[in-house]
Amino acid sequence: MGGAYLAKKLLHAFFTLLFVLAFNFFLFRVLPSDPVSINARSQRLTETDIQEQLENFGLLEPLPTQFVRFLSNTAQGDFGLSFRTGQPVTEAIAARIWPTVLLVGLSTLLSTFFGVLIGIKGAWQRGSAFDNTSLFGSLIFYSMPEGWLGMILILVFVGWLGWFPAGGYTSGTETGFAHIVDVAKHLFLPCLTLTLGYIGEYAIVMRSSLLEVKDEEFVATARAKGVKDTDVRRRHAVPNALLPTLTLVFYSFGFVLGGAIIIEYVFSWPGLGSLTYDAINELDYPLLQAIFLLTSTAVILFNLAADILYVYLDPRVGEN
Amino acid sequence: MKGVRRAIALGVVLWISGGTLMTGTASAQSSEPDQPVIYDLGIDSDVTSLNPWKLCCGWDYEYLELVYDVGITYSQEDLAAAPKIVTSWTPSEDHMSYTLKVRTDAVWQDGEPLTVEDVAFTFNFISKYDMPFFIGYFPFNPTFEVVDEETLIWRADKPMFSPEVPAYSMILPEHIWGQFDTAGDPPADGASKAELDAYEAKLKVGRTAAREFTNEHPIGSGPFLFDEYVKGQYMHFVANPDYWGGAPSVNDPTAIDEIYIRVYGNKEAMTQALKAGELDFADGLTPALFNSLEGVENIETHVADAGTWGDIAFNFGGQSGGKATNHPALQDLVVRQAIAYSIDKQEIVDKVFQGTAAVGDSVLTPGKNGSWYLDIPPELEYSYDPAKANQILDDAGYLDTDGDGVREMPDGTNPLKLEFIAINDVDGSVDTGLLMEGYLHDIGIEMQTTTVDTNKAYEIWGAGEFDALIWDWSPDPDPDFILSVFTTGECGGWSNGCYSNPEYDALYIAQKSALDRDQRAQIVNEAQTLVASDLPEIVLNYWSELQAYRTDTFTGYHPTPNVENGWLMLGYGTPENNYLELRAVTEDAVPAADASSGGLNWGLIAAIVVGGVAVAFVLMRRRGQGEEDEE
Numbered sequence: 001m002g003g004a005y006l007a008k009k010l011l012h013a014f015f016t017l018l019f020v021l022a023f024n025f026f027l028f029r030v031l032p033s034d035p036v037s038i039n040a041r042s043q044r045l046t047e048t049d050i051q052e053q054l055e056n057f058g059l060l061e062p063l064p065t066q067f068v069r070f071l072s073n074t075a076q077g078d079f080g081l082s083f084r085t086g087q088p089v090t091e092a093i094a095a096r097i098w099p100t101v102l103l104v105g106l107s108t109l110l111s112t113f114f115g116v117l118i119g120i121k122g123a124w125q126r127g128s129a130f131d132n133t134s135l136f137g138s139l140i141f142y143s144m145p146e147g148w149l150g151m152i153l154i155l156v157f158v159g160w161l162g163w164f165p166a167g168g169y170t171s172g173t174e175t176g177f178a179h180i181v182d183v184a185k186h187l188f189l190p191c192l193t194l195t196l197g198y199i200g201e202y203a204i205v206m207r208s209s210l211l212e213v214k215d216e217e218f219v220a221t222a223r224a225k226g227v228k229d230t231d232v233r234r235r236h237a238v239p240n241a242l243l244p245t246l247t248l249v250f251y252s253f254g255f256v257l258g259g260a261i262i263i264e265y266v267f268s269w270p271g272l273g274s275l276t277y278d279a280i281n282e283l284d285y286p287l288l289q290a291i292f293l294l295t296s297t298a299v300i301l302f303n304l305a306a307d308i309l310y311v312y313l314d315p316r317v318g319e320n
Numbered sequence: 321m322k323g324v325r326r327a328i329a330l331g332v333v334l335w336i337s338g339g340t341l342m343t344g345t346a347s348a349q350s351s352e353p354d355q356p357v358i359y360d361l362g363i364d365s366d367v368t369s370l371n372p373w374k375l376c377c378g379w380d381y382e383y384l385e386l387v388y389d390v391g392i393t394y395s396q397e398d399l400a401a402a403p404k405i406v407t408s409w410t411p412s413e414d415h416m417s418y419t420l421k422v423r424t425d426a427v428w429q430d431g432e433p434l435t436v437e438d439v440a441f442t443f444n445f446i447s448k449y450d451m452p453f454f455i456g457y458f459p460f461n462p463t464f465e466v467v468d469e470e471t472l473i474w475r476a477d478k479p480m481f482s483p484e485v486p487a488y489s490m491i492l493p494e495h496i497w498g499q500f501d502t503a504g505d506p507p508a509d510g511a512s513k514a515e516l517d518a519y520e521a522k523l524k525v526g527r528t529a530a531r532e533f534t535n536e537h538p539i540g541s542g543p544f545l546f547d548e549y550v551k552g553q554y555m556h557f558v559a560n561p562d563y564w565g566g567a568p569s570v571n572d573p574t575a576i577d578e579i580y581i582r583v584y585g586n587k588e589a590m591t592q593a594l595k596a597g598e599l600d601f602a603d604g605l606t607p608a609l610f611n612s613l614e615g616v617e618n619i620e621t622h623v624a625d626a627g628t629w630g631d632i633a634f635n636f637g638g639q640s641g642g643k644a645t646n647h648p649a650l651q652d653l654v655v656r657q658a659i660a661y662s663i664d665k666q667e668i669v670d671k672v673f674q675g676t677a678a679v680g681d682s683v684l685t686p687g688k689n690g691s692w693y694l695d696i697p698p699e700l701e702y703s704y705d706p707a708k709a710n711q712i713l714d715d716a717g718y719l720d721t722d723g724d725g726v727r728e729m730p731d732g733t734n735p736l737k738l739e740f741i742a743i744n745d746v747d748g749s750v751d752t753g754l755l756m757e758g759y760l761h762d763i764g765i766e767m768q769t770t771t772v773d774t775n776k777a778y779e780i781w782g783a784g785e786f787d788a789l790i791w792d793w794s795p796d797p798d799p800d801f802i803l804s805v806f807t808t809g810e811c812g813g814w815s816n817g818c819y820s821n822p823e824y825d826a827l828y829i830a831q832k833s834a835l836d837r838d839q840r841a842q843i844v845n846e847a848q849t850l851v852a853s854d855l856p857e858i859v860l861n862y863w864s865e866l867q868a869y870r871t872d873t874f875t876g877y878h879p880t881p882n883v884e885n886g887w888l889m890l891g892y893g894t895p896e897n898n899y900l901e902l903r904a905v906t907e908d909a910v911p912a913a914d915a916s917s918g919g920l921n922w923g924l925i926a927a928i929v930v931g932g933v934a935v936a937f938v939l940m941r942r943r944g945q946g947e948e949d950e951e
Contacts, residue, residue: 047813049452056528085369085551086532095551151588158592166593167584168553173358265585270552274585278366278552283775 005311013304020296025070026063028285034059035083035283057083057285074293080286084279089290093272097257099169100271103187103264104256107194112249114195115202119245122203123210124233135207138200146197150266153189164189167268190267194260198252205248210241243314247306254302258295356577357569357904359874361889362590362599366552366583371535372490373451379581384490385894386557386579388540389426391439392486396880396897398690399797401486404894405439405541406472415479415835420472426541426564428493434541436472440464441494443474443487445501449527456801457487479833481840485798496539500530543567543895544579554582565896574904594619594868601869601889607674610866618872624879624887625687626863628794629680630748632659632740632756633816633857635786640812644784649729649736654716656855660702661709662759669861672751676866680859682848683802684795687862687885688892692799692841694848701852709763720764727764737766738787743777747863749790756790781816789816792863797892799844803828806847806856819856865891876902 036053054060058069073080079089118138122131141149158166165171165186174182213219214237222236223229259273272291279287367383368374375384384390392409395402401409408421426434445451447458460476467473474483503522507515538546543565544557557579559569568575582599584590591609594602595616605613613621634656635646649655665679681696717730726735738760742753753769760767772780780786795802804810807828811818827847834840851857867888869877878901879886880893889898 048450052524052528081532085534086371086374087534092551151586154589154592158589158596162596165598166596167586167589168582169550170553171598172548172550172554172556172580266589268553268583268585268589270550274552 006308009304009307013300016300017297020300021071021074021293022067024289024292024296025067028283028288029063029066031283035285070289074289079290082279082287083284084282084287089286092275092287093290093294096259096270096272096275099269100257100259100273102183103190103269103271104194104258104260105253106187107191107198108252108256110191111195111198112202112252115199116206116245116249118199119203119206120210120233120238123207123214123241124237126211131207134203138203140200141196142198142200142204144197146193146260147262147266149197150190150193150263153193154266157189167266169270186267186269190260190263190269193266194263202245202248206241206245209244210237213237213241216240239313243310246309246313250302250306250309251299254299255295257298357574358578358580359576359899359902360580360582360599360601362582362584362593362602363890364584364587364590364604367549367555369535370538370546370549371531371533372492372538373454373531373533376453379890382581382890383555385542386544386899387429387538387542387546388490388492389434389542390488390490391442392483392488393894394486394488394797394880394892396878396893397882399688399881399892400690401484405434405491406483409474409483415481416477417473417475418483420474420483422470422472423564424470427562428495428539428541429545429560429562430493430539432493432495434491434493436466436469438494439491440466440472441498441501442489442492445492445497445530446489448501448503449523449530451527451530454489457482457485457489479835485796485800491541493539493541497530497533500526500533502526502529543900547578552583552585554580556580565900568900572903574906576899576902576904579899591868594870597870597873599870600873601867603865603867603890605866605868607676607866610676610868611674613868618870620869620871622867622869622888623676623885624865624867624891625678625685625883625885626794626865627685627688627891628792628863629683629685630677630746630752630790630792630860630863631680631857632663632860633789633791634819634855635784635788635817636819636856637784638811638818638820639782639784641783644818645739645786646784646817647736647738647787648734649718650738650787652716653854654712655718655736656858657702658709658713658763659760659765660855660858661705661712662763663702663756663858663860664704664759665860666704668748668752668755671755672748673861673863676864677748677861678864680862681852683793683806683851683857683859684799684844684848685862687881687883688797689795689799690797690881692844694845696849696852700849702855702858706759706762713763718764725761725764726766735766736764737768740767740769740788740790741777741780741786742769742771742790743774744771745774746790746792748861749792752790752860782812784818791816799847800832803831803844803847806851816857821850821854821856824850824854871905873905874902875905 034054035057036050036059051060058066061069081087082089082092085092115138118134122134125131154166157164167186169186170179170182171186219232219237222232227236257272259271259276261273261277263269264271264274265277272294276288276291278284279291363379365377365379368377368380370383372384372388375381385393389405391404391406393402393404394400405423405426406420407423410419412418420439422436422439424435428434443458443462443464446454447462459482460478460480462474462476462482465473465475476482503519503526507519511519540546541564543560543563545560546555547558548554548556559567559575559577561567561570569577582593584593587604587606587609590599590602591605591613593599594613610621613619634650635644636651637644637646669675669677669679681701682694684693686693686695713727718727718736719730720727721732722728724735726737728735740753740756743749750771753767753771757767757769770780770786777789777791781789793802793805805814805816806819806821807815807825808818808820808822809825811820824847827843827850831840831843831847834843852859864885865887869888877888878897879888880891880897887893
């Protein structure tokens with residue numbers, strides 16, 4: 001693989017990031033309202049107050065000036081203070097990263113792992129009872145609104161059975177090992193909801209790409225050579241079928257830091273998704289810019305990693 | 321067979337270890353003696369900030385009152401002024417000064433004594449630095465003079481009622497907040513413009529700094545100590561054993577030791593939490609959730625007067641910026657009256673609020689405004705009478721000359737097409753709009769609804785680009801603020817549509833400077849009557865705050881104000897009326913967090929799941945091997 005290929009991909013990633021930065025900056029400022037006027041009525045702000053706060057937030061300067069200052073601050077790692085709470089943005093985000101990684105990371109892991117396994121088995125035993133059931137199930141869960149699924153699970157497991165808490169990350173009353181158990185109890189339902197919601201996606205993609213590969217000549221050749229069925233599957237078919245799924249998996253992991261807004265709302269889970277939603281409602285520019293930068297960077301980096309990994313997985317890629 | 325045996329062995333090992341650990345932890349918890357009495361309250365939106373200068377919304381004031389004390393508070397009986405840190409307030413003859421007595425036994429939570437200097441400092445800071453929101457309680461350039469360790473004189477340059485409103489401001493410790501008082505004394509009379517500007521700039525610095533202080537470890541003098549705040553999750557308070565007002569938790573094992581105010585992103589989940597025993601109290605339920613709790617064992621529901629009313633506000637034009645698009649027909653009282661006659665307020669209450677609101681008349685509410693509220697006499701009200709609406713429009717010359725079902729102005733032009741703004745995050749606004757379209761259609765007016773969110777609505781409101789808004793108002797207990805909304809001077813400020821009526825303006829000024837409460841009440845009644853008949857806005861309904869609580873965990877709830885539909889918790893309640901009054905139902909109140917486990921053995925569950933997965937996996941592999949054996 002050429003250093004040229006790597007360099008090209010890195011450069012591409014870098015410029016994508018720059019574009020995202022600029023786009024995010026202008027996107028929020030193009031919206032009609034501003035962070036101060038939104039709260040003017042509820043906070044009984046006078047016109048002077050409003051002007052003063054706009055000035056404090058640096059919003060009265062011309063747009064290009066604001067943009068230049070934004071770029072230089074970002075380069076130095078200064079993401080500013082949240083408009084709403086005055087807290088440093090990095091702190092506000094840091095407090096929410098672990099719950100997000102825990103919830104979305106774990107469910108992405110589970111849904112990719114089990115989804116791929118189900119897809120493989122379904123494709124390999126196409127037409128079997130397992131295949132039909134899993135395909136049907138995948139479609140149902142994937143198309144189900146996850147917020148609704150979450151509420152049904154709350155109704156059943158909290159309302160009727162009383163096995164789990166109704167929301168939140170922790171009840172705050174435990175320490176040490178009991179705290180871990182407490183978080184696990186709170187994590188179970190949202191994680192289950194997210195996992196079920198997305199397991200179908202990976203199962204279906206894996207299944208269809210394996211079905212394509214299954215009918216290729218080299219598979220028939222392997223069989224003809226007497227290779228055992230599980231080995232044909234495991235060492236010949238699946239690795240070749242894995243590539244499209246791999247794109248999807250890396251893409252999904254990139255979005256882990258975006259949080260899961262709906263699930264976070266249904267389960268009152270304090271992740272980056274609900275932070276984003278609140279920040280949008282308040283037009284809290286510094287917070288929004290930082291969160292979007294974080295998510296965009298993660299997605300770009302994971303895609304870059306996928307690109308690089310491909311070259312090792314598929315020698316056809318990266319050749320000129 | 322080796323694989324299966326291995327899986328089973330693994331499962332057993334996990335079961336034993338996991339079960340032991342988890343069961344062990346669970347039993348260790350339940351065998352603990354002396355568990356603290358914990359009160360869990362559920363709410364649907366988070367506190368704005370730990371900084372008192374930034375409080376505005378949600379349950380901000382709950383946090384404020386638990387950790388800090390206010391100078392003068394709201395009485396539990398009728399929301400009139402009641403003593404707290406300030407124990408009495410005596411006006412001078414001319415009402416241009418009040419002598420305040422301050423209690424001397426209060427103590428800050430860090431051990432420092434709370435003195436009259438702290439009170440003077442707080443009030444001074446607010447008026448000197450023009451702190452938003454609180455400045456409204458301190459009008460007319462007040463000064464505060466400390467006379468002795470328990471006396472403070474509050475002077476203003478005009479007669480005032482301010483302390484009695486009440487002047488609802490927390491008292492802050494000077495030894496923590498004094499650092500922001502950096503502007504020094506104002507320049508003497510006759511100072512140059514440059515000096516005045518420089519002073520203004522210094523004030524701005526102080527104000528901004530005070531508001532930007534993160535106040536991570538709030539120190540107040542209130543009945544509860546701040547312990548922990550996890551944003552978007554909960555805030556944790558612990559009873560203050562040294563509270564000057566008495567700390568029942570010290571001697572009474574059933575008094576509240578700790579409070580968790582928990583934020584739920586979603587009301588359905590909050591309701592489930594109440595049912596499951598994770599919460600003792602839930603506030604802000606939707607009508608559907610509220611109704612679903614009727615008859616549930618150990619749960620009681622309560623309808624409180626939200627002190628908020630839904631309304632239709634007309635645009636009279638004249639907003640600055642010249643973009644106003646108000647229809648000329650609305651300037652005519654007859655048209656506004658006809659619209660009022662065409663509305664079936666009861667139907668809106670039944671269909672939009674599912675019966676959980678009350679038909680409204682005056683711009684003050686019976687619950688929040690108490691005795692200030694005037695029940696508009698029926699002969700002055702516009703009851704539902706579409707026939708009359710049609711008739712008065714016909715008589716005034718608004719006829720449908722071209723037969724398209726829409727009336728025109730008396731001169732035949734400008735058909736009566738009105739643009740209404742409905743707001744999708746204001747309760748009932750959109751649904752009310754749907755019903756309104758029908759009502760107006762029946763009297764020959766075409767209504768076009770534009771649905772926006774609150775942010776966009778503010779913009780439209782400011783620019784005046786509408787004919788009517790379907791919005792809401794929430795008055796203060798004192799009528800002054802809501803009455804000011806209809807004055808000419810509030811155009812561009814709080815006025816919904818720049819209504820301007822010199823007769824009304826005169827009434828507003830008169831009530832503001834009336835020195836006698838009865839005299840003021842009379843003027844306030846006249847103002848309410850004028851609004852109800854001249855219709856700058858039509859008050860549609862009084863909203864309810866739907867609350868629910870468990871009866872098997874705590875007892876001792878009583879409403880604030882002390883009427884049937886007062887609020888049991890939150891609202892204008894203060895800790896001495898609620899948290900300090902509540903008692904756990906049994907001696908050993910179980911911390912709510914335990915209730916959710918439902919007595920399950922988690923070790924067993926976990927081991928079954930893990931064991932099941934392992935077994936399934938192995939079986940799958942076995943089957944794969946079996947298939948290949950068959951080939």
